[in-house]
Amino acid sequence: xxxxxxxxxxxxxxSSLTGAVFxxxxxxxxxxxxxxxxxxxxxxxxxxxxxxxxxxxxxIVIQRLGFGAAVxxxxxxxxYVIGRGDDDAASFSGYELEARWQLTEQGEYxxxxxxxxxxxxxxxxxxxxxATKIIALREWHSYIFTANAGLLYEDSEVNGDEFETSFSAxxxxxxxxxxxPALEFYAAEDYHGIGPALVGMTRLSSTNSIRWELGSxxxxxxxxxxxxxxxxxxxEFY
Numbered sequence: 001x002x003x004x005x006x007x008x009x010x011x012x013x014x015s016s017l018t019g020a021v022f023x024x025x026x027x028x029x030x031x032x033x034x035x036x037x038x039x040x041x042x043x044x045x046x047x048x049x050x051x052x053x054x055x056x057x058x059x060i061v062i063q064r065l066g067f068g069a070a071v072x073x074x075x076x077x078x079x080y081v082i083g084r085g086d087d088d089a090a091s092f093s094g095y096e097l098e099a100r101w102q103l104t105e106q107g108e109y110x111x112x113x114x115x116x117x118x119x120x121x122x123x124x125x126x127x128x129x130x131a132t133k134i135i136a137l138r139e140w141h142s143y144i145f146t147a148n149a150g151l152l153y154e155d156s157e158v159n160g161d162e163f164e165t166s167f168s169a170x171x172x173x174x175x176x177x178x179x180x181p182a183l184e185f186y187a188a189e190d191y192h193g194i195g196p197a198l199v200g201m202t203r204l205s206s207t208n209s210i211r212w213e214l215g216s217x218x219x220x221x222x223x224x225x226x227x228x229x230x231x232x233x234x235x236e237f238y
Contacts, residue, residue, distance in 0.1 A: 026050055026062060027191040028217045028228040031170045031184065032148055034114025034135040036076045036102040041069040043235045044078070052226030053219050055191060058086050060225075064096070074102045084124065094122040100135075112137045116148075127156045133166075144172045164188075170197070177201050184215055192220040193228065207238040 026048050046064040050056040061084070068078030077099050084093040096118060103113040114135035121128050131152035138145045150166040165188070172182040182197040197215030204210065211234040219225050 026055075026060065026225075026228060027166060027168070027186045027188045028184075028193060028215070028225075028230055029168075030213075030232060031146055031168050032100065032114070032116055032133065032135050033146055034100075034102050034104075034112050034137055035106060036070050036072075036074055036100065036114075038070050038073045039238050040076075041067070041237055042078075043067055044080075045233045046231070048228060048230045050225035050228040054223040055219075056225040061085055061087065066096075068098075076100045082120075082122075084122075093124045094120060096120040110138065125156070125158070127154060127158075129154050142174045144170075144174065146170045146172070172199060177203075182215075184217060186217060191224045193217040193224055194220060195227075209236050210234065211236065 028048055028050065030046060044064070044066045046066075048060075048062050050060045063083040064080040066078050066080035068076055070076045078097075080096040080098075081092060082094045082096060083091055085091065097120075098116060098118045100116045101114060103115060106112055114137075116131075116133040116135060118131040118133075119129070120131075129152055131150055133148045133150040136147045136149075147169040148167070152164045152166070154162050154164060156162075167187045168185065170182050170184045172180050174180055178200045180199040182199055184195060184197050186193045195215060195217035197213060199211075199213050201209055201211045211232075213230070213232040215230045217228045217230070219227065
């Protein structure tokens, strides 16, 4: 019990250190869970559209299409191609590689833990980014609380080298497998936002399923985008 309290305290400290939003991305994006399902593979599509504020006065659209697989009981790898634009994101603008480790067994402690390592290369802005995130998940009755605390190193020919941080959290109610309402929060130096989301899963067979997420996040300060819409679709199979 004492160990789990120390872990909770560590997460709170990380969340208080949130600094800047990723320079070439959006603060509003996928909130990761720590779990790795052995032998699972997935095709994933994500799109985020932000509008307004200092962050996105002319609008920003970012799309990701990726394939991932669990390579062991505790490690999953995924690769994405990325499109970015003002009105659409149909052209290729970069790629992203990620590795996710499940650090604890589900239910072993009061909080389930994982860690994510990401590398992103942006062809349009000639920026390379290396990021790590601590993932925490707590279940309480019919509620699931998930938090991601991130630290990013950016190498840019325009802005030089810099470190940035991020924090995101989701509280979700398990109403039905196909419909789970949620509330999400995102924080960074140039962005603070909160808004509702819907999450669901439809099982196609014993080995195939589709998971989806749809969220709308409102900016809380002048520098934040007025609103950001996000959609995530996962086709999971074994």
